[in-house]
Amino acid sequence: MLKITIILKMLIILVIVNSVSYVLADNNKLPIYSGVGGEFTAVDSNGKDIKLSDYKGKTVVLAFGYTNCADICPFTLGYLKQLYKTLSVEEQKQTRFIFVTIDPEYDTPEHLKAFVEFFNKDFIGLSGTKEQIEFITSLYKAEYSDLSEGKVPTKDIRRVTPQKTGDKNEKASLFSHTVVLYLLDKKGYTRSLEYTGTPKDEFARKIRELIHE
């Protein structure tokens, strides 16, 4: 009789604990950042016109930068490469890592493709017209500004991939830009704002949370 009572008590506790952790987990959900992001159009690294909603159903990590960025962009993509590796193959299939150029004039889809694929072949580069990029950065409130008064020779820029052309006189602009990494859920809502200082395990946990939502 005593055994039955204990088992019953244990069962009740299990039910309570389970329901409690469900409610707590629900309360700890990543919030939607209202007004950060939204539907946009761009051109992907294969030259194909895309919409953000084309990635509906996938969790998205979105970064902004440009291929002539000497320091932070290669560092960020290196971080994202490591982050991608922490995900299982199935989780990788459910996620898209997208790098949006802020210099569409220089970063053609083809050039962007070489840059992002240097880090991971699954990474997607997005370019487009100046207006398209300005619209995307305005949606995400992604700050950037042209640093160079006139353009600088690209041969002088430290880089991980070759210049766009072999021309020694090739020039491009230098930019300062946001370091924010945007984590988007399967509906395209921004659910977390991260940076390369976020421990990769913590970032991966958030990606998984959105995959399993």
Next chain:
Amino acid sequence: MKYKKAYFLSPVLMMVLSTTLLFAGAAFAVPTKIEDRTEYSTSLNSVASVIMNWYGSLITSSDVKGGDITFNMLNVNEQLRNYRSKYPQNISQIVITSTNLMKLSESDDYQFKVKSKVTYKVNNKEHTQARNEAFVFNGSLLTHPNIIPIKTISLNNMEEADKLETNQYDQFHYKVREFTYAWLAYIDGVKTLTSTMNAKAWLNKATYSLKIGAEQVEGSIAPTLEKKKKLLTQGGHLLKSLDVKKDSANTNIFVINLILEWKGVNQTGKPVIAKIHQKIKVKVKADKSWEVISIKEEHLLPIIAPWMGLVC
């Protein structure tokens, strides 16, 4: 032996149970927490609007700018009328230094504690008085327009204080905030402070444009608020900063820039956070009454960590 085992187990069970109860308490608090946010913001904004009226109307010195601003006198009882005489005469400014809102457990009423510094003149000599007051607000303030909002005021402490090195806390300061808090209460569903906002003059005329990411809505206030409610369904607005600028082209028009924080849930019950910029254009009419011309609202990127300001 069986008894001993059960005896050994029971403290463990008790521990788990007490932990469970603790969590259960937290879990129980979860659904009410969102409601708390709504109640907190609506009660705070409503109470703050009335408080701004109270303190603004105490500033009577004729030698301060904004001396021509009038406050619609609050609906007050005899105790409050008598209490006004406990303030000094010729007040030129009041600085509220701290506040604390609490719900009174034995009723639906709210207690609002206010610490302030009051500057006034006696025989052309300036004095400053530090006051610690507790207001009890009628909880029906949020639902009934014609009640006396302040039930009681008690003076907990009053003493001479050092002179204030500012002169910006005048009638206009309080008038703008009286309006702003009433407006915030209104957009969260409190309809009892519309006369404070002189809403009859503009509520159906003013334009309200809303930009939330790629979504853009523009129209009159009621339908725009309805559309906003679909995205920000249950929660509340809190004022984070306020700035007023005169329109450069028109001396009788000014612009109130508000930065607000909204927290709550959307239609599907998902938590939502918003950092909101509202730009409210107001015209001061010949009779000194206010008329809102337009409201522009945009949702910004919330700064959740210091590194977010970094650009590389």
